[in-house]
Amino acid sequence: MxxxxxxxxxxxxxxxxxxxxxxxxxxxxxxxxxxxxxxxxxxxxxxxxxxxxxxxxxxxxxxxxxxxxxxxxxxxxxxFGARIIEDYERYTAACAALESAERLAAADAPGDPYLYEACVDVLNQLQHGDPLLLLDAFLLKSMSHAGWAPSLFDCAQCQRPGPHHAFHPAVGGAACHQCRPPGAAEVDPETLHHMWLIAHGHPSQPTHAQAQEAHRLTRAHLQWHLERSVGALGIMEQ
Structure with a gap:
């Protein structure tokens, strides 16, 4: 009861x-x-x-x-809304974080405060920080907590040391040339390095192209595991 x-x-x-x-x-x-x-x-x-x-x-x-x-x-x-609602990118990133958290929490065990505390943290940081980088860091850390962390250096299939130039959520992230599945994205290894840095709480200064590519990969990996789309994430790419 x-x-x-x-x-x-x-x-x-x-x-x-x-x-x-x-x-x-x-x-x-x-x-x-x-x-x-x-x-x-x-x-x-x-x-x-x-x-x-x-x-x-x-x-x-x-x-x-x-x-x-x-x-x-x-x-x-x-x-947290005072600065967020007056800036379109901050607002969209905040909505994407909350929508993703709702989907992740559906499988989250009650009593684990991680997602709540992560959401409070990202909403607080969104007052001043880069919306796209903060959102992707939140998503990568949350996926890691859920056991869905993508491999970002070694091949996710055979553990061949990287860096590698392919990524596919179905194999768990980075893939070497032998394990690369059909449809894998061709990626800049520096993008994967950027993702590793923000996933582990380290500062990163990616180029605009690397930040956009990292967001596409992060979004694809999350939605593959959720088996459904997160609408607000797509808006961040527009």
């Missing part, structure tokens, strides 16, 4: 429900992905005010219902 709980939570997504309610998708620190209904939140005098919106970090109290939790109390801890 589910029990009521209090936790820190990021608002990941919202959608209207009924006449005046709204369903809030929350990524919590200790309880994984939770869907809760905020009753009456769309009324002008709602007690929740504007707290239940994207990019808000909450201290939230939830009570279990038949299918959804009910949000009984929500207090703002941090709001």
């Amino acid at each position: 589910r029990e009521n709980f209090r936790d820190r939570a990021l608002v990941i997504r919202t959608y209207d429900f009924g006449e005046a309610d709204r369903i809030i998708v929350l990524l919590t620190r200790n309880h994984g992905l939770v869907r809760g209904v905020a009753k009456g939140v769309r009324r002008a005098k709602s007690r929740f005010g504007s707290r239940l919106q994207l990019f808000v970090n909450l201290d939230v109290q939830l009570y279990p219902g038949r299918n959804l939790y009910t949000i009984a109390q929500a207090d703002t801890v941090d709001y």
Whole structure:
């Protein structure tokens, strides 16, 4: 039987429900992905005010219902949207990070705070940093935590030392000339080196072409493992 709980939570997504309610998708620190209904939140005098919106970090109290939790109390801890919503690239990167986190959290074990803390960290860094590099670093680290880290130097199939010039998600990342599958992307080894650096928290200064190529590879690797697309990621390439 589910029990009521209090936790820190990021608002990941919202959608209207009924006449005046709204369903809030929350990524919590200790309880994984939770869907809760905020009753009456769309009324002008709602007690929740504007707290239940994207990019808000909450201290939230939830009570279990038949299918959804009910949000009984929500207090703002941090709001990351002030600088994000006024910049298109930051906004798109933040949305892509949250959408990816929602997909990753579906398979994440409740009680593991990694994704919540990673999202808080990337939203905070997006206030000032390079949106594309921060997003890709977040995705690569999150995939590594999930056990999906791409091989970025040695061949993912035979472990032949790199650097290599091919990449394919189906084989696990970099591929040597013997293991290279049909349809593998031809890549600059410096792009893979850049991906390795940001995946391990090191600074990197890629060229524009390398940053764009790294994003395409990161996106392809994530979506291959998720077995579905992440819409906001495609917008970053446009």
